[in-house]
Amino acid sequence: MTFKCLHAASEVAGFAKTGGLADVAASLPVALQARGIETVVVMPLYAACRTSKQGLTPTDHRFRVPMGERMIEGRLWRSTLPNSAVPVYLIEQPALFERDDPGAKRGLYQYADDAGRLADYADNSARFGFFARAILETLRLLDYWPDILHLHDWQTGLTPVYLREIYQHYAKHHLRDRYQRIRTFFTIHNLAYQGVFWHYDVPMLGLPWRLFTLDKLEFYRSLNFLKAGLVYADRLTTVSPTYAREIQTTLLGCGLHGVLMQRSRDLVGIVNGIDDQTWNPETDAMIAATYNVNALAGPEEEGGKSRCKTALQKHFGLDRLPRTPLFGVVSRLAAQKGFDLIEKVVPGVLRQGAQLAVLGDGDKIYRDLLLKLKGDFPRQVGVHLGYSEPLAHQIEAGADIFLMPSQYEPCGLNQLYSLRYGTVPIVHATGGLADTVVDATAENVALARATGFAFMPFTPAAFGDAIERCLRLYHDEPARWRTLQQIGMLQDWSWRRSATEYERLYRQAASEFV
Ligand code: ADP
């Protein structure tokens, strides 16, 4: 019998995206399918999905689930993942999901108030409680019974609870059996986002009060969706081995390190892969000129990467200087991403003449910080506040150096895209950044294994020192710089390796429980 899995996530690239979760949800299923595991994806149907290139088709599958006193209806729509035949089912419930509108500053989970500050939608618990349950309804409606139900982040945290506490007991007899055979995987993409709501949402979500205890859903007198997933799922994974260790400490455990320590035997860290079709400098249609690792060996000014740099400088109205180091940043503007360090250190670097191109969206304090930087260095800094996929590719291709001084980073994808595009990353050695970037110490450079610059501790001094080391190599040792770029480009961070690891865990979990 074919081994089957179903992935459920609140965002999937090609349909709706705020960060790396969407990239993973769109590419891991394709890699699993390629390994012969039948894979289906489920996500909410947001307004953004209606206009996606993928095209949606309605199905006749409708369902109703209780929410408080009311029954809420949903309907399944169907599509496929970008560049693949993997089916995607989208849960239609317009009042809950179709309110996003970038023009009006309304996102998938948050909206901007009149002062421009981001706030969570007040009914997020109902929205994602409904989604969590709809995932289980989908199995019944499609008559699709996966061996593994793979859930991502807090938005799906209640699914294993509904499965174990309701569907495995109360469904009709033949279905009960089916629900009982499913094993759940829960992946933590970012422990800082937990979905914490006031406790009166417990009955609204159709859950009994007896579950509202310290060892289950309760978290400092509130209801915590992520904790629910951590307690109820059969297996836990996170997106890098270092982050798997870090989240079991008080420093990065976000109040849940105790729960994670208790489950440490079931917790594994697997570094994400990247979609190497979408992020490929040799075929990328969004960049000014394509290039590959060999092209970097030729005369610099003629190479594709140099042309991408010139195009990026032109885009942002910066001086077109081929030998001036151009730093790139593509990031959600959130506290996690280290903009405090950028604020303290980067002005000094700009004073020495470097250039900076930033693409980002998010918190107002960081938007203001970036606009100030641009105001202070108008000819050296380009800032685009908003979301733009083409520009993300153009920065990855056109920059010389990519800055990712995240305070913590579960995995991080942008440093992997940077490596692929020959853009040398400077990262704080935390989480997936520590696991994927090899610091250019003299020894690592000599052994031809360095791929970037990794600094520790998380201080302006250490960050400044890494930038200095990087610029020294860039200016003084062009041949070694080229080698650093080339070694980065030759790394294989595609899903091949990680999908194998997921498959191994899936099969182990499925066999252990029968
Ligand atoms: P996180 O998921 O924490 O945001 P990752 O590095 O894992 O961090 O993934 C970020 C993803 O979101 C990358 O694909 C990146 O290119 C993309 N991204 C972030 N901000 C923007 C933006 N403003 N415009 C376009 N893409 C963005």
Ligand code: GLC
């Ligand atoms: C989260 C993390 C990021 C990770 C991504 C995909 O958004 O912040 O580090 O790469 O999920 O797993």
